[in-house]
Amino acid sequence: MSAGRPSLVIVGAGPRGTGLLERIAANASELYDGSELDIHVVDPYPPGAGRLWREEQSPLLWMNSEAQDVTMFTDETVDMAGPVLEGPTLDTWAGLDGRTFADRPRQGAYLRWVYERAVAALPPGVRVYRHATRALRVSGPREGRQQVWLENRPRPLLADLVVLTIGHLDAELDAEQSRLAAYATKHGLVHLPPDFTADSDLSALAPGEPVLVRGFGLAFVDLMVLLTEGRGGRFEGDSYLPSGREPILYVGSRRGVPYHSKIGYGLEGERPPLPRFFGPAEVDALLARPERFDFRRDVWPLIEKELGFAHYHRLFTAHPERTRIAWSDFEEKYAAGSGAEVQALVASAVPDPADHLDLAALDRPLDGVRHASYDDLQDGLRAYIEEDLRRRHDASRSPDLAVFLGLLSVYGQLVRLGDIGPWWHGFFSCVASGPPGPRLRRMLALSRSGILRFLGAEMTVTAEDGVFRAGGGTVPGATVEARALVEARLPHPTVERTRDALLRELYADGAAATPEGLLAVDPADGRVLERSGTPHPRRFALGPHTDARGSGAFTRPRTGGPAFRQNDATARAVLTFLRAPSCRVAA
Secondary structure, three states: OOOOOOEEEEEOOOHHHHHHHHHHHHHHHHHOOOOOEEEEEEOOOOOOOOOOOOOOOOOOOEOOOOHHHOEOOOOOOOOOOOOOOOOOOHHHHHOOOOOOOOEHHHHHHHHHHHHHHHHHOOOOOEEEEEEOOOEEEEEOOOOOOEEEEEOOOOOOEEEOEEEEOOOOOOEOOOHHHHHHHHHHHHHOOEEEOOOOHHHOOOOOOOOOOEEEEEOOOHHHHHHHHHHOHHHOOEEEOOEEEOOOOOOEEEEEOOOOOOOOOOOOOOOOOOOOOOOOOOOHHHHHHHHOOOOOOOHHHHHHHHHHHHHHHHHHHHHHHHOHHHOOOOHHHHHHHHHHOOOHHHHHHHHHHOOOHHHOOOHHHHHOOOOOOOOOOHHHHHHHHHHHHHHHHHHHOOHHHOHHHHHHHHHHHHHHHHHHHOOOOHHHHHHHHHHHOOOOHHHHHHHHHHHHHOOEEEEEOOOEEEEEOOEEEEEOOOOOOOOEEEOEEEEOOOOOOOOOOEOOHHHHHHHHOOEOEOOOOOEOEOOOOOEEEEOOOOEEEEEEEOOOOEOOOOOOOOEOOOOOOHHHHHHHHHHHHHHHHHHOHHHOOOO
16 A cells, blocks of 8 residues: 555445446546546455356356346446446346356356456556455454454555445354254254355255255255265256266245246337335435335335236236226226225236236235145145246246336336345346246256155154154144255355354444344445444445445346445545545545
8 A cells, every 4th residue: 555545445346336437437537537546455255256156166157137237337327426337238248048047157257357347447556455354353443543453464454445345144053953063963863054055065965865955946946956966966857867976855944836937028019107106205205204115114005006006907908808998098097096995906907817906915925825744745846847848938927027026116216225135136136036947947946856845835854752843834744854954045145144254343342233234325425324224424335234235236127226336435435535635634
């Protein structure tokens, strides 16, 4: 670090840190032209890709978005003060078919290129230093230089500003996981707690042995792939040819079903005009309330109406032969109605129940479903997955795609509300962020082969009689025993339970947290809030560990990505602060 030069430390060099660098480079000519600056990027993992998207992982693991839907670059749909600097989507950069689900190492290479391009685009007076280690603590006075302490370094980095873009984090075990881990140790069982599947040691899961798996989302899909294809099995058509090295997976969850398939067609014709019932004005009204809003009471009805509007707009405009009245008449009555009035309107105007939007059924399709045996459940759940695949790849069901677009629009508005609790994120993931169709088809093949067995909804796990035992509500009274249990879900770190020392120390030092344990930040520019509600002048944070987290890892082109807007606002705040001579005061 050069004496007298302003200094910025970015902790986290993955996609969010890279996106911030891109916005710093884009705004520098306006806000920092001709000035000097040292930028220190701290991350033990490769810059650009970070931990999750690093190139050194199995190519069997895919992205969960089509290559055409992945970009690190802004466009004119982003509501931001900085300039648009367009760049290629993943498919264009990699020369892939746009509908391809690229493997994660390919995405890691794209992110590395974006990082290198952003660094190269910085003005000549800006120098970037990479530190391939962990940041452990940030200290320093509000009005003075910050000290960023690094692992195995005796002296800290001095920074006029610090931005935390540390991405997804590990967590200490909660009380239940600690009990299960202790039981496994005592009885010689295998217990794998929530983790990033690519980082888990799966070698203890023995061939042919039953394994209980709790969690049916994307972490399970990764686990399924690594324990089947990753152990030498092969898919041929609708069949799976085992290698003999696979364990037998018994999977269940609260829902008891996998997330809904990715939609397998594009939108033709008019997009739903969103937002309509949940936009900036509605968010402003919620934020202006003197009392804290309740998500279920105050926010969800607005979301429900917005998603219904997207669904029925598409149905009436793209498939009018399946409706009984004109769209203008329906829209007027829909806008004025609520609850039972809307239900009656839909029943009279849309004759086929398959064309009705039932969000509860989308979220919990096994509610009230009972089977006499696990064998019956296998047939029933395979039929459910087959129907989901059929519908999600049938363009005549394009209102489903309109609901997906509605969910993206809603998420863009919800970012402004901060921490709204975990339910919404689970619902969004289930309906809008499920696996690619080919993954579900392979899930069906594994089920038919006997490698995969379904346990149903409301899964329970107990540790007794020297084994793990799983049950649930879909097959009442039935249980399965195993000597191995995998928690197939990501860790849920809070500022108190995260394994990230820096974030724990920041919280102990007075940073504010939400009831769900997310780091509280100023929605305007990402400054870290203190418990008094005052933004810290020299500390910023962006990403999933904050209450301004977005809807997914990457932004779809031409969707006004909230993450781009946040990155731009933070970059401009950083540059504006650093160009002022008053920012460089003694530590």
